[in-house]
Amino acid sequence: MKFIINLFASFLLLLSFSFTQLHAAGEMKEPMHPDWSFEGPLGKFERASLQRGYQVYTEVCSGCHSMNLLSYRNLIEEGGPEFSESQAKAMAAAFEVKAAPNADGEVEMRPAILSDKFVSPYENEQQGRAANGGAYPPDLSVMVKARHGGADYLYSLLLGYVDAPSDIKLDDGVYYNEYAKGQKIAMPQVLYEDAVVYTDGTAATPEQMARDVTMFLTWAAEPKLEARKRIGFKVISYLLILSVLLYFTNRQIWKDTH
Amino acid sequence: MSENYAPKSAVGRWFNDRLPLLNLIYGHLLPYPTPKNLNYWWTFGGILTFCLVTQIITGLVLAMHYVADADLAFASVEHIMRDVNYGWLLRYIHANGASLFFMAVYIHMARSLFYGSYKEPRELIWIIGVFIFLLMIATAFMGYVLPWGQMSFWGATVITNLFSAIPLVGESVTNWLWGGYAVGSPLLTRFFTLHYLMPFLIFALVILHVWALHVPGNNNPEGINVVQGSQDTVPFHPHYVVKDMFALVVFLVVFAGFVFFVPNLLGHTDNYIEANPLQTPEHIVPEWYFLPFYAILRSVPDKLGGVILMVSAIAILAFLPWLDTSKVRSAKYRPLYRQFVWLFFANVILLGYLGAQTADGLFLIIGRIATAYYFAHFIIILPLLGYIEKTKPLPKSLSEPVLSPEERQMKAAASGASA
Numbered sequence: 001m002k003f004i005i006n007l008f009a010s011f012l013l014l015l016s017f018s019f020t021q022l023h024a025a026g027e028m029k030e031p032m033h034p035d036w037s038f039e040g041p042l043g044k045f046e047r048a049s050l051q052r053g054y055q056v057y058t059e060v061c062s063g064c065h066s067m068n069l070l071s072y073r074n075l076i077e078e079g080g081p082e083f084s085e086s087q088a089k090a091m092a093a094a095f096e097v098k099a100a101p102n103a104d105g106e107v108e109m110r111p112a113i114l115s116d117k118f119v120s121p122y123e124n125e126q127q128g129r130a131a132n133g134g135a136y137p138p139d140l141s142v143m144v145k146a147r148h149g150g151a152d153y154l155y156s157l158l159l160g161y162v163d164a165p166s167d168i169k170l171d172d173g174v175y176y177n178e179y180a181k182g183q184k185i186a187m188p189q190v191l192y193e194d195a196v197v198y199t200d201g202t203a204a205t206p207e208q209m210a211r212d213v214t215m216f217l218t219w220a221a222e223p224k225l226e227a228r229k230r231i232g233f234k235v236i237s238y239l240l241i242l243s244v245l246l247y248f249t250n251r252q253i254w255k256d257t258h
Numbered sequence: 259m260s261e262n263y264a265p266k267s268a269v270g271r272w273f274n275d276r277l278p279l280l281n282l283i284y285g286h287l288l289p290y291p292t293p294k295n296l297n298y299w300w301t302f303g304g305i306l307t308f309c310l311v312t313q314i315i316t317g318l319v320l321a322m323h324y325v326a327d328a329d330l331a332f333a334s335v336e337h338i339m340r341d342v343n344y345g346w347l348l349r350y351i352h353a354n355g356a357s358l359f360f361m362a363v364y365i366h367m368a369r370s371l372f373y374g375s376y377k378e379p380r381e382l383i384w385i386i387g388v389f390i391f392l393l394m395i396a397t398a399f400m401g402y403v404l405p406w407g408q409m410s411f412w413g414a415t416v417i418t419n420l421f422s423a424i425p426l427v428g429e430s431v432t433n434w435l436w437g438g439y440a441v442g443s444p445l446l447t448r449f450f451t452l453h454y455l456m457p458f459l460i461f462a463l464v465i466l467h468v469w470a471l472h473v474p475g476n477n478n479p480e481g482i483n484v485v486q487g488s489q490d491t492v493p494f495h496p497h498y499v500v501k502d503m504f505a506l507v508v509f510l511v512v513f514a515g516f517v518f519f520v521p522n523l524l525g526h527t528d529n530y531i532e533a534n535p536l537q538t539p540e541h542i543v544p545e546w547y548f549l550p551f552y553a554i555l556r557s558v559p560d561k562l563g564g565v566i567l568m569v570s571a572i573a574i575l576a577f578l579p580w581l582d583t584s585k586v587r588s589a590k591y592r593p594l595y596r597q598f599v600w601l602f603f604a605n606v607i608l609l610g611y612l613g614a615q616t617a618d619g620l621f622l623i624i625g626r627i628a629t630a631y632y633f634a635h636f637i638i639i640l641p642l643l644g645y646i647e648k649t650k651p652l653p654k655s656l657s658e659p660v661l662s663p664e665e666r667q668m669k670a671a672a673s674g675a676s677a
Binding site for chain 2: 041069074138141142145146147148150221223224228229231232233235236239240242243246247249250253254257258
C-alpha cells in the first residue's frame, strides 16, 4: 500500500502548492464559512432554502443579473427547488418573451413557458453596461463555480458591505466591500433587512437572504450535485468491496510463488 | 507459446486458421512469461491503457453533443452538464480522467527511470513512450481549449503565440495555425478535429509499445535479465491480470473520489467564465501537469530560447538510453544514481511548484537553477555516473534476493568455500 500513500502524498503536495499561490494572489479577506447542507459526501440542498433563494434572485438580483443557462423547467426538476409544475408555470408566466413571428411577420410578446430560458434583464451587454455605469453585471448561472471560494465567497460578498475607512476614496459607482478584491466592487449593497417578504413567513434578515440565494446559485451552477454525490457513494462502496475481493484473490493466486 | 494455441470451438478454429488473431491475443495476454517480482509500480501500464480507453469512450459521447464554435462552445458544454443524460458524469470523468492519466503516466515514467527500464534492449519501448507522452501533451492541451472558458482561450493564446518566436516565418506560422489574425472559431474547430484524431494515434503507438515490450519481456525491480519460461517468470494470466485489476480498482477509488466529490478541484475557476478576448485573466496558469515545463519555458528571458528549452526538456528524454552510460539497470544496485534520481524527481516537483508562481524575484532565480539542474541531470550527471559509480553486485537470478538472511549467509559461505 506504500505506493498509494506515496502517490497521494506527492499529489497533495503539488495541489497545496497551487492553492497557496491562489490565496496569496488575491489579497482579500478570507470568506466566512456558514454550514452548507450541500457539503460533505452525502450533502443535499435544502428545498425550502432553494425556493426562498429563487424568490431573492427574482426580486432582487434579476433586476441586473441574467441567468441565461437556466430554464423555468429546471425549477421543477429533481434535486432543485422542486416547485410544483403549476407553481413553475405561474412563475414563468410572470415574464414576457418574444414570440415567433406571426403570419404578418410581426414579432409580438407572449408570457414565458417552462421551456423558455430565464428572461434576462437587458437586451444585450451594451444595454446592461449603459444601465450600470459601464460595469456589466455578470451572468449568475455558473457564478459559484467561476469564483475562487465558491459559495462561501458569494455569501460573504453579499454581506461584506461596511463603511469604508476614512483614508480610502471611492469613485462614483464603486463601493467598499471587505471581501471584494482590493475591497472595491461596482455592485452596491442590495440585501437590507426585509428586502423581500418571504412567502413562507421566514424572517428576511440579510444573513438569511444571502444564505438562501447562495444556496440557489450553487444549485444553478451544479444542478446535478445531489445525484452526483448519491451515485458517487454507491460507486465508491462498490469499488471498495471489489478491491477487497481482488486483494484476497490476488493473494490466493500468488501464494505458491516465492 | 502462441503457436501452440488451438481454439476450443469449431468456429474459433475456423476463424483462427484464416486469421490467427486469437493466437496473437492469447500469446500477449495469457501465458506471456512475466518476471515474478514486479511490484505495484508496474501496474501503471495497465492503468494507463484503461485511462486511454476511458478517455476515448467518454470523449466519443461528449463529441456527439459538443459544438466547436466560438459562440456556442461554452453553452454546449453547459448543455452537456445540464440536459444530456449523465452528461455531467461523462464530462467530469473526461476532465478528471485527463489529470489522472497524467498522474499515472508520470508514475509510469518515474518507475522506468528508477529501475532503468529504458536501457538496452528496451530503448525503443522507451522512445515510443516518449512519443506517446508528446501526443498526450498535445491532446490534453487542445482538449483544455474546447470548453472555451477564459483559461481555454488565454492558454491557447499564450501557447500558439510561442510559434511566433520562430525566426522569419514565426508570424506567418502563427496566423496559419490560427486560421486568421487572432484566436477564434477557426482555431477552435481545428483543435477539436485534432483532439479527436490524436487519441487514436496514441492508441496505435500503445500497440507498438506493448509489442516492442513483449520482445525482450518486462524489466523488473532487480534490473537483471530473466530467462523467459524459467522459474523466474510466471504466466501473465492469472498472476498479473488479477494483480493489475486490484491496482486498477484502487486507482479507480481515487478517480471516483475526484469525479463524484471534488470534480472541479483540479480545474481552474476562471474556466467557468466564458472566453473574453478583451479581458486577460490575472494569472494565466496551465493545468497542473504542464507546470514543470511551463516553469522551464519562463526561466528564459528570451521567448525563442524559452521555447527551445521547453521542447528540449521533452526531446532529451528520447536520448536517455544513450545518455545513461551505466550498464546496471536498477537503482537498487546503483548507490549514487539512487540518490540522484530522487533528487531529479524532487527537482521536477519543485519546477511544478514554480510553474504556478509569478515568474519574478526569488522564484525566477530558483526556477533558473532548477531548469539548469534538470538538464544537468541528463547531460552531465547521467553520463558521468556510469564511469565513477561503484555498483553493487547483481543477483544471479530473481530467486536470490528473496532468500532469507540465513539462506543468503549459507549460500555466501558455500560460494566462499568453493572459491
